[in-house]
Amino acid sequence: MRAPKPAAERTDFGRGARLAVTALALRQIRRGALIVTAVAAGMSAVAVAAHRSTVKDPADAAALEALAGNPAIRTLFGEPVALDDAGGFAVWRTGTALAVVLGVWALLAATRITRGEEDAGRWDVLLAGRVPVTTMVARHIVVLVSVSLLAGAGAFAGLVAAGATAGGAAVHSAGLALCGVFFAAAGAMTAQVFATRSSASGAAVAVLGVSMLLKMVGDGVAALGWLRWLSPFGLTALARPYDGNRLWPLVILVVVCLALSAGAAAAAGRRDIRGGYLRYPSGRGPRMRLLGSVQAFAVRRLVRPLAAWSAGVGAYYLLIGVLAVSMTDFLADNPRFADLAAQAGFAGLGTVQGYAATLFALLAVPAGAFVAVRLATLAADESGGRLTLLFAQPLTRARLLIGEIAAALGGVILITTVAGLATWTGTKAVGADLDLPDALSGAWNVLPIALLCLGAGVLALGWAPRAVTTLGSLPAAGGFLLKVIADTSGWPVWVGQLSPFAHLAAVPDVPVNWPAAFLMTLVATLAAAAGVVGYRRRDLRT
Amino acid sequence: MVSPAFRTESLTKRYGRVLALDGLDLSVPAGEVFGFLGPNGAGKSTTIRLLLGLARPTAGRASIFGTDAADVAVTHRRLAYVPADVALWPQLTGAEILELLARTGPGTDRSYRDDLVERFDLDLSKPGRTYSTGNRQKVALVAAFATRAPLLVLDEPTSGLDPLMELEFRRAVREARDNGQSVFLSSHQLAEVEAVCDKVAILRAGRLVDVAAVTDLRRLHRTEVTVCFTGTPPDLAHVPGVQAVEMTGATSLRFTLTGPPGPALQELAAADVVSLAVRESSLEEIFLGYYGGTQR
Ligand SMILES: Nc1ncnc2c1ncn2[C@@H]1O[C@H](COP(=O)(O)OP(=O)(O)O)[C@@H](O)[C@H]1O
Ligand SMILES: [Mg+2]
Numbered sequence: 099m100r101a102p103k104p105a106a107e108r109t110d111f112g113r114g115a116r117l118a119v120t121a122l123a124l125r126q127i128r129r130g131a132l133i134v135t136a137v138a139a140g141m142s143a144v145a146v147a148a149h150r151s152t153v154k155d156p157a158d159a160a161a162l163e164a165l166a167g168n169p170a171i172r173t174l175f176g177e178p179v180a181l182d183d184a185g186g187f188a189v190w191r192t193g194t195a196l197a198v199v200l201g202v203w204a205l206l207a208a209t210r211i212t213r214g215e216e217d218a219g220r221w222d223v224l225l226a227g228r229v230p231v232t233t234m235v236a237r238h239i240v241v242l243v244s245v246s247l248l249a250g251a252g253a254f255a256g257l258v259a260a261g262a263t264a265g266g267a268a269v270h271s272a273g274l275a276l277c278g279v280f281f282a283a284a285g286a287m288t289a290q291v292f293a294t295r296s297s298a299s300g301a302a303v304a305v306l307g308v309s310m311l312l313k314m315v316g317d318g319v320a321a322l323g324w325l326r327w328l329s330p331f332g333l334t335a336l337a338r339p340y341d342g343n344r345l346w347p348l349v350i351l352v353v354v355c356l357a358l359s360a361g362a363a364a365a366a367g368r369r370d371i372r373g374g375y376l377r378y379p380s381g382r383g384p385r386m387r388l389l390g391s392v393q394a395f396a397v398r399r400l401v402r403p404l405a406a407w408s409a410g411v412g413a414y415y416l417l418i419g420v421l422a423v424s425m426t427d428f429l430a431d432n433p434r435f436a437d438l439a440a441q442a443g444f445a446g447l448g449t450v451q452g453y454a455a456t457l458f459a460l461l462a463v464p465a466g467a468f469v470a471v472r473l474a475t476l477a478a479d480e481s482g483g484r485l486t487l488l489f490a491q492p493l494t495r496a497r498l499l500i501g502e503i504a505a506a507l508g509g510v511i512l513i514t515t516v517a518g519l520a521t522w523t524g525t526k527a528v529g530a531d532l533d534l535p536d537a538l539s540g541a542w543n544v545l546p547i548a549l550l551c552l553g554a555g556v557l558a559l560g561w562a563p564r565a566v567t568t569l570g571s572l573p574a575a576g577g578f579l580l581k582v583i584a585d586t587s588g589w590p591v592w593v594g595q596l597s598p599f600a601h602l603a604a605v606p607d608v609p610v611n612w613p614a615a616f617l618m619t620l621v622a623t624l625a626a627a628a629g630v631v632g633y634r635r636r637d638l639r640t
Numbered sequence: 641m642v643s644p645a646f647r648t649e650s651l652t653k654r655y656g657r658v659l660a661l662d663g664l665d666l667s668v669p670a671g672e673v674f675g676f677l678g679p680n681g682a683g684k685s686t687t688i689r690l691l692l693g694l695a696r697p698t699a700g701r702a703s704i705f706g707t708d709a710a711d712v713a714v715t716h717r718r719l720a721y722v723p724a725d726v727a728l729w730p731q732l733t734g735a736e737i738l739e740l741l742a743r744t745g746p747g748t749d750r751s752y753r754d755d756l757v758e759r760f761d762l763d764l765s766k767p768g769r770t771y772s773t774g775n776r777q778k779v780a781l782v783a784a785f786a787t788r789a790p791l792l793v794l795d796e797p798t799s800g801l802d803p804l805m806e807l808e809f810r811r812a813v814r815e816a817r818d819n820g821q822s823v824f825l826s827s828h829q830l831a832e833v834e835a836v837c838d839k840v841a842i843l844r845a846g847r848l849v850d851v852a853a854v855t856d857l858r859r860l861h862r863t864e865v866t867v868c869f870t871g872t873p874p875d876l877a878h879v880p881g882v883q884a885v886e887m888t889g890a891t892s893l894r895f896t897l898t899g900p901p902g903p904a905l906q907e908l909a910a911a912d913v914v915s916l917a918v919r920e921s922s923l924e925e926i927f928l929g930y931y932g933g934t935q936r
Contacts, residue, residue: 217769219729294769325743336920381765390743485848487693487780490723492716598711637695640723 110620114368115228116237122224123241126211129244134203135252137579138196138274142256142581145188145551151588160256170425173318173417179341186340187260189270192338197274197331198310200249203280204242205302208285212238214295214357216372218482227372235286236363242282243359250275266340269348273334274350280330281306283358290365295375300406307410314417330354340483392493393501397508403507409466409514411461412520415541418457419524422532429453437508446607450530454540455604456519461517462599463542465510466551466574474507474567481639495634503556505627510548514541536606546618547574553622553629560632565640573598643706645670645822646691650700651818652688660686662846663700668824670705670790672818675837675854676826679927682848685724688795691824692721704791717746719791720784724799724826726733728768729778734779735764741783751807773800792816792823798832800883809912810836830926831859844927861898862921868892871912879903898922 165171166178176194180186197346212235215221230439254271258264260352287299311328316326317335326332327347336347369375388398388425426566429448436448446452467602476499478484488498518534518541562569584594594600601614653661661683668674680685689695690700694711700711705718728737738757740871757764760778771779777800784792798806813836816823827833833840834854837848842850867874869891877883881899890892895902908916 168753378767378769378772379749381763382733382767383765384733384739384740386736389736389740392744395740395744483723483725484729485723486694486723486727487741487783488744489712490692490716490721491717492713493744493748635696637689640689640694640727 103221112228116233119224119229119234119237120241123211123238123484126215127207127241127245130203130207131248132480133247134200134245134278137199138249139252139256140583141192142253143260145191146184146257146260146262148191149184149187156624164428165435168424168428169318170421170428173314173421174425176313176335177317180266183266184260184341185257185266185270188260188262189293189339189504193270193274193334194313197277197334198306199273200246200278201292201309201330204246204278204282205288205306206299207245207284208238208242208282209289209295209298209302211242211373212273212286213292213298216289217295219372221371222399223232225609226553230367231371232363232367233367235290236359239283239359239362242286243279246282247275248288251277263340265343269337269345270333270339271335272348273297273337273339273351276348276355277330277334280351281357283355283362286362287358287365290362290369291370291375293376293378294405297376297444298374301569303406306439306602307413313414322350328617340368354475358458377503391493392488392498393504395488396501396505399475400505403471404512405421407509408516411464412516415457415517415520417462418454419521419526419530419532420452421527422525422530423528424449426453426530438520446604449607450525450532451536451607453536454525454532454606458517458521458540458543458605459599459602460578461514461541461575462547462602465572467542468509468513469548469552470508470555470567470570470574471508472502473552473559473570476502477559477563477566483640485560486638486640489638495638496630499556499559499633503552506552507549510546510552511542513550514545517541532606539610540606543602543610543615546615546622547602549622550574550577550598550618550625553625556626556629556630558631560629560634560636563636589593601617643670644668645672645674645824646692646702646704646709648687648700648702651687651697651702651762652699653683653690653695654698659846661690661818662803664846666841666847667849668822668841668849670822671817671820673813673823673825673836674715675833676824676843677828677830677833677921678706678839679828680856681845682828682843684828684843685795687843688721688793688824691793692716692719695863708709713902718789719793720746720787720789722777722784722792722794722797724795725775726780728771728776728779729769730769730799731766733767734775736764737768737779738764738783738786742786745783746787746789748783748786750786751787752781752788756812757781759811760805762855774802774805777801778805781809781812786817787815788819788821790821792821794823794825796826796828798827806832830857833857842927848925849934859898860926862926863897863901863923864919864925865897865904866892866894866917866919867908867911867913868915868916869911869913871910874907874911876904876907879907 105575165181173180180430181190182521225234241334250271250626253274254267257267257270272583274627284305285298285302288298292298292301309331312325312329313335314333316323316332326336330351333347333351337344365375366470380464388394426449447456489495516537518538521541522532522534522537550573551570555566558566577599581594581597584597598618601607601611601618603611644794647667648664651661651664659685664687676684676687686716690697691704691709693709694708695714704715707714709715738753742750742753762775762778762782765898777797781797782786783795798809801809811827813823825833825837827858833859837854840852840857841848842852873887876885876895880903881897882904883896883898885895
């Protein structure tokens with residue numbers, strides 16, 4: 099029997115519930131939202147300022163002209179358009195990086211607050227109330243879309259405040275925001291297809307990787323330029339901010355974003371709660387490998403993510419290797435641009451060794467992120483109660499944690515090795531002059547920074563377990579940003595020196611900076627030891 | 641005197657302003673099935689987490705078979721634990737989880753484990769994510785009982801089990817006792833504790849209020865009786881066992897009853913009762929009536 103209620107009361111109650119859902123979604127992402135918005139605004143402004151110090155006289159125009167014609171440059175950094183304009187230069191320097199940062203954040207946030215919450219069972223109570231699951235998903239998407247728009251507005255404000263013209267800034271910021279929207283919607287969609295947060299995130303990251311690859315190939319190979327129409331990054335580039343400001347590509351992207359968002363919300367309504375479209379087999383035979391000890395079990399949990407990270411990093415560095423000759427020849431022929439690149443933080447690109455060294459430095463970011471994510475997963479397993487049964491076994495917390503640290507360390511060594519091997523394979527394929535030991539030492543050279551991430555992550559796990567991801571990725575991601583910004587914005591030297599990247603030698607172009615590597619390892623070890631002490635003393639969060 | 645399975649001395653745990661456990665002194669003899677009874681939020685899980693070394697006491701200490709609870713590498717060799725909310729690794733099947741727990745644990749009687757899997761009707765080929773609350777609890781129970789550890793610490797282990805499985809659980813507890821193991825069973829259900837325990841400690845708002853033999857618990861039982869009648873209102877005030885009589889209307893009243901119902905029924909018979917509803921009071925209500933005072 100249904101008790102009739104006054105219509106007004108019903109709708110009011112429903113509105114209250116929907117507002118509560120919106121507030122809930124917002125609360126879960128507000129910190130990240132502020133960070134991406136600040137990064138978008140800050141990097142854009144800094145890049146505009148950098149233009150003045152980099153491009154000084156008309157002679158540069160010729161060098162820039164040549165730049166636009168080089169396939170390697172176009173592949174790695176995007177097609178340079180309107181480099182004579184401060185805004186155009188900023189878009190070229192930061193546009194792709196910001197779009198990737200915003201896209202990655204948006205998709206991870208989307209899968210975390212939708213599938214992650216649902217999988218953890220926290221949606222059961224909410225969905226038993228008055229809010230249908232389509233509304234839940236739609237509201238979460240709306241919040242993520244708003245944040246993407248906010249980040250776009252941040253980039254616009256940064257560009258304009260630093261003196262770039264508004265028209266191009268508007269087109270660029272709109273494209274940037276739409277990239278965020280696209281990947282938020284993509285994350286929300288994979289969260290409907292897959293029943294676990296990790297698979298949903300993995301699938302959405304794969305979409306991002308393929309989108310990036312389509313853009314890179316489309317940028318680099320003229321005959322395949324049409325591929326860019328298939329990628330949100332490509333569509334953003336096709337809008338050509340500061341060089342025509344074409345709106346068509348953005349209109350297409352808006353339509354795609356709308357369709358994807360609506361599709362994700364609609365898809366949510368046609369599946370079981372806690373289920374996805376892809377069903378997992380309801381039963382299977384036991385696989386008893388790597389269950390014999392907590393150390394072995396740490397390895398078992400590592401295998402899949404490690405394979406995914408290695409594949410992504412390997413593919414990127416294979417491409418780096420393949421582009422080596424084209425890039426170094428170009429820079430050898432255009433010394434003026436080599437100067438420009440050096441001022442923008444990419445020194446030594448004229449030789450294969452220097453080129454490899456410069457790009458290996460970037461490897462520290464994914465390597466550091468990998469260990470941070472491993473420790474964050476451990477923290478999530480603790481607060482999710484999955485570790486409780488293991489903590490009730492006759493083994494100390496320190497042993498469990500050290501097993502996990504060892505697995506993460508082994509994983510990051512493997513990832514850097516894969517990067518070195520992939521680069522070497524690529525250079526061999528195009529006949530560039532890079533020895534295997536050089537390639538490997540260049541890749542391993544970033545390990546101290548990954549160790550710093552590991553140390554910071556363990557420290558956070560011991561004393562502030564909620565902040566593991568943030569603190570753990572700080573030395574790599576934060577250090578990288580700090581170095582780039584300090585280099586281009588004329589901050590005091592010591593500020594830039596705070597970044598571990600300032601102490602990273604350009605291996606294999608020059609020898610390893612052993613004192614710095616040793617010091618970083620020492621700091622990392624001390625931080626990790628302090629973290630282990632905290633981890634042993636504190637209450638477990640279950 | 642037998643040495644205790646575990647002992648706590650002024651064990652205290654504070655979470656910010658909440659005093660979750662307030663100076664608990666408790667000694668649980670080896671070889672007994674010991675109940676730990678208290679309403680939700682009484683501090684049962686907190687006590688157990690302190691015993692297991694999962695949380696650190698604010699004050700006081702706990703020892704298990706004479707070893708400090710913080711020394712988990714030693715104490716956990718002699719105990720097995722079933723948490724209140726069992727979370728399993730979503731990608732591992734039941735069989736894999738049992739294997740992991742057996743090989744990292746204090747030792748497992750594998751044939752007894754297979755027997756328990758059969759009795760608890762557990763499908764071990766399913767991945768952890770697909771198990772219901774009850775099935776997750778069964779996996780943890782099977783793993784715990786199969787260790788045959790000297791001390792089993794079970795935190796509300798039957799909250800997700802159906803009645804049939806609850807009977808299996810009680811059987812397994814009896815087997816453990818016959819085997820000389822100690823069982824520490826936390827619960828918020830009087831009936832469950834009565835069914836399996838020898839002795840019970842009663843916790844309320846972080847304080848130990850009583851330690852009693854289970855046979856003494858009968859006095860705790862209380863039923864709430866609601867009657868409608870057409871005749872003259874019955875005078876129940878002086879009937880033994882009747883308390884808190886309350887007229888809820890001109891022809892209806894409510895009272896609580898402890899002990900045998902005979903005298904009350906006799907009194908009611910004279911009042912032309914047209915309907916009678918009987919309800920077992922919840923633990924919270926019982927405690928309110930029995931020990932008085934305020935909830936936290
Ligand atoms: N980690 C924690 N942080 C803050 N308060 C807690 C925590 N764990 C338990 N409490 C509080 O301590 C009290 C006792 O909780 P608990 O031991 O779980 O009770 P029980 O298991 O008897 O239901 C409750 O008031 C609870 O809110
Ligand atoms: Mg509890």
